[in-house]
Amino acid sequence: MDDRDYVHGYSAREAERLADQAAILRPLLHEGVRFPGGGVVFEPGCGTGQQTAALLAAHPDIRVLATDIDDGQLAEARAALGDTPRVSFRQGDVRTTDFAPGFADHAFLCFLLEHLTDPGAALAAVRRVVKPGGAVVVIEGDHGSCRFHPETAAARRVWESLPGCQRALGGDPDIGRRLYGALNAAGFSSIAVEPRMVYADAGHPELRAGFVHRIIVPMVEGARDRVLAEGGLSPEDWERGLRDLRATGQGVEGAFCYTFFRAVATA
Amino acid sequence: MDDRDYVHGYSAREAERLADQAAILRPLLHEGVRFPGGGVVFEPGCGTGQQTAALLAAHPDIRVLATDIDDGQLAEARAALGDTPRVSFRQGDVRTTDFAPGFADHAFLCFLLEHLTDPGAALAAVRRVVKPGGAVVVIEGDHGSCRFHPETAAARRVWESLPGCQRALGGDPDIGRRLYGALNAAGFSSIAVEPRMVYADAGHPELRAGFVHRIIVPMVEGARDRVLAEGGLSPEDWERGLRDLRATGQGVEGAFCYTFFRAVATA
Numbered sequence: 001m002d003d004r005d006y007v008h009g010y011s012a013r014e015a016e017r018l019a020d021q022a023a024i025l026r027p028l029l030h031e032g033v034r035f036p037g038g039g040v041v042f043e044p045g046c047g048t049g050q051q052t053a054a055l056l057a058a059h060p061d062i063r064v065l066a067t068d069i070d071d072g073q074l075a076e077a078r079a080a081l082g083d084t085p086r087v088s089f090r091q092g093d094v095r096t097t098d099f100a101p102g103f104a105d106h107a108f109l110c111f112l113l114e115h116l117t118d119p120g121a122a123l124a125a126v127r128r129v130v131k132p133g134g135a136v137v138v139i140e141g142d143h144g145s146c147r148f149h150p151e152t153a154a155a156r157r158v159w160e161s162l163p164g165c166q167r168a169l170g171g172d173p174d175i176g177r178r179l180y181g182a183l184n185a186a187g188f189s190s191i192a193v194e195p196r197m198v199y200a201d202a203g204h205p206e207l208r209a210g211f212v213h214r215i216i217v218p219m220v221e222g223a224r225d226r227v228l229a230e231g232g233l234s235p236e237d238w239e240r241g242l243r244d245l246r247a248t249g250q251g252v253e254g255a256f257c258y259t260f261f262r263a264v265a266t267a
Numbered sequence: 268m269d270d271r272d273y274v275h276g277y278s279a280r281e282a283e284r285l286a287d288q289a290a291i292l293r294p295l296l297h298e299g300v301r302f303p304g305g306g307v308v309f310e311p312g313c314g315t316g317q318q319t320a321a322l323l324a325a326h327p328d329i330r331v332l333a334t335d336i337d338d339g340q341l342a343e344a345r346a347a348l349g350d351t352p353r354v355s356f357r358q359g360d361v362r363t364t365d366f367a368p369g370f371a372d373h374a375f376l377c378f379l380l381e382h383l384t385d386p387g388a389a390l391a392a393v394r395r396v397v398k399p400g401g402a403v404v405v406i407e408g409d410h411g412s413c414r415f416h417p418e419t420a421a422a423r424r425v426w427e428s429l430p431g432c433q434r435a436l437g438g439d440p441d442i443g444r445r446l447y448g449a450l451n452a453a454g455f456s457s458i459a460v461e462p463r464m465v466y467a468d469a470g471h472p473e474l475r476a477g478f479v480h481r482i483i484v485p486m487v488e489g490a491r492d493r494v495l496a497e498g499g500l501s502p503e504d505w506e507r508g509l510r511d512l513r514a515t516g517q518g519v520e521g522a523f524c525y526t527f528f529r530a531v532a533t534a
Contacts, residue, residue: 145524149444151411177416181520182470185329192470195524199462201447225338253448257462259524 006115007166008172010072015048017222020214022050024207028196029110029139029260030054038062039105042129044094044122045112048199056086065104067092075247082194086169089209095121102131107267110139123186130267136188138263139196142176145259147217148248155248158241161227162220168230176261188265195261201255212249212256220245273382274433276489277339282315284489289317291474295463296377296387296406296527297321305329306372309396311361311389312379313337316344320377325351325424334359343427362388377406380449384437389485391455397483397534403455406463406532409443412526413483423516425508426492429487435497443478443528455532463529468522479523481518 008014030050035041038061046052047064055064064087068074071249074089078129097116106192107126113119125137143163163173172178176195182190200208220242227233233241248254296318302308305328313319313333322331331354335341341356348354374397380386390405397403410430411525415422430440431483439445443462450458467475487509494500500508515521 005382020510059286071532105509121430142414142524144418145412146445147409147411149442149448151441167302174416174418177414177468177522177524180470180522181416184469184519193466193468195464195466197459197462197464197526199526199528201444201460202451203447252451255444257409257444257526259464261466 005169006070007162007169008219011222012251013083014222015056015076015196017215017218018048018050020210024215025167025198025260027246028198029262030058033058033078033108033137035059035062035106035135036132037105038099040065040103042099042104042107042126043067044097044107044109044126045196046089046198047073049080051108051110052077052087053081054082056081060187067094071103074199076102089262094125095251097125097129098187099129101128104130104134105160106130106134107136109137111141113138113227114140115169115171115174116165119172119175119182120186123182123188125218127186127188127267132267134267136267138179138183138185139260140176140179141173141258141260143173145176147257148245149253149255150244150247152241152244153266154237154239154241155244157233158220158238158245161232162223162233165223165226176259179261179263183263188267191263191266193261193263196260198256198260200260208249208254209257212254213246216258217242217246217249272436273337274436274438274490275332275486276428278489279491280485282343282401284327284485285315285317287477289321291477291482292465292527293321295465296529297325300325300375300404301401302326302329303373307332307370309366309371309374309393310334310376311364311374312376312463313344313356314340316347318375318377319344319354321352323348329373330354332357332366334361336360336365360445361500363390364392370394371397371401373397373401375402376404379409380405381407381433381440381442382436384436386439386442386449387453388450389420389505390455394453394455399479399534401534403532403534405446405450405532406527407443407446408440408525408527410440412443412524414524415512416520416522417511418516419508419511422430422511424500425505425509425512426488428499429490432490433494433500442491443526446528446530450530450532455534457533458530459532460530463502463527465523465525465527469519475521475523478525480513483523483525484509489528526532
């Protein structure tokens with residue numbers, strides 16, 4: 001198992017999806033985040049830098065120390081953020097990071113733990129790097145929370161193939177609901193976990209279209225080759241399910257629900 | 268099919284569960300509800316009167332016209348609310364109600380539509396009884412939104428047996444996410460649906476214990492005889508799953524998520 005074998009892949013289309021996702025979800029995920037006193041925020045798993053940009057924009061008093069295991073994504077992040085003294089990018093695996101203990105004032109992790117075979121090791125490393133008393137913000141999804149209407153069996157099977165792939169790669173697509181326990185086991189204190197739910201029906205057509213057509217459907221499509229190669233679904237099942245999944249983002253009846261979880265804890 | 272064949276049954280233990288449920292969920296379900304100008308609020312499916320009591324307490328300027336199909340539940344509701352000119356109870360099926368068109372100023376429905384084979388007929392009747400421009404508040408659960416940790420296969424099977432029974436009786440346990448479309452089809456306007464989520468982990472031990480041990484587990488237990496009679500689960504499977512379901516309400520790791528949906532619309 002190589003943790004670089006990442007369920008979402010590293011394609012240009014995926015990079016576009018990540019940018020859409022960050023823009024659509026920024027208020028939901030970032031509203032109310034605080035890093036008291038500012039300083040250095042450690043951001044492991046920064047990927048293409050979408051959340052890094054959101055952090056810098058929202059918190060004028062921070063610098064970000066951003067790392068990722070993947071050189072290609074880091075190069076995109078560097079290109080996207082330009083030359084600024086407010087962010088340093090480093091290649092590396094969070095679990096073996098050798099930044100000095102207490103080097104960072106705070107930490108921010110978004111959509112990282114779900115992909116790791118050992119999220120506890122990553123949280124332990126974050127706790128070493130952040131000085132005692134620093135704020136740690138962890139945002140994860142919970143694919144089990146994803147429900148929609150009309151919820152056909154075909155759409156459900158296609159959707160479920162994505163968490164299935166992620167589990168096969170050693171990740172936990174349902175990690176959102178486990179954050180309290182994981183942070184507690186890693187020794188953090190003052191843990192507070194809050195659900196951040198996307199619910200979009202015909203009364204919110206823009207949010208619904210953005211979430212279904214520019215986040216969910218492209219994310220599922222990114223797993224197509226892997227799912228078909230594993231033989232779980234035929235190409236016809238795939239197309240039918242994807243068509244039904246798209247239908248949840250339109251019409252008077254279409255509705256989509258997904259819950260992210262945001263944890264705040266003290267190092 | 269008789270709509271009196273109700274998935275939750277009419278036992279004394281179920282009456283106790285309904286009282287617990289109403290007390291625990293009252294802030295979540297009732298906060299922010301408005302009936303502009305007060306007047307008569309039509310409440311079909313009032314059951315044992317738990318929501319009726321919450322309505323009367325929260326809105327001093329309303330009277331409630333409460334109906335239910337079941338005489339036994341109505342008797343309990345009458346006994347619970349005592350003699351007050353602020354509420355009138357009547358036995359009847361909402362779909363065939365003959366109150367004069369426009370007789371009520373507003374309406375409130377809670378956990379009713381999920382049990383009906385034809386929720387559209389009930390909404391059409393509500394629209395006739397409420398005068399044009401009145402506010403209609405509809406609250407329903409969505410059993411598909413129920414997720415927990417640890418989520419064992421045994422716990423999942425026991426939980427799923429409850430919506431399974433409800434579907435077999437002709438109801439829709441996932442109706443929450445369908446409210447926008449259902450209200451639209453019944454001719455209501457200015458529809459706004461809001462998810463009202465219960466998320467409880469070890470950081471909220473009282474809410475977690477109340478929700479898991481006094482609402483969810485008793486609700487599932489109420490379907491035991493029906494599930495075992497239908498042969499879907501053995502008594503051993505049942506006990507194992509129920510034990511695992513209880514475990515989600517305790518310990519550092521236990522977490523429980525459930526989403527209610529509250530719709531507000533104009534008649």
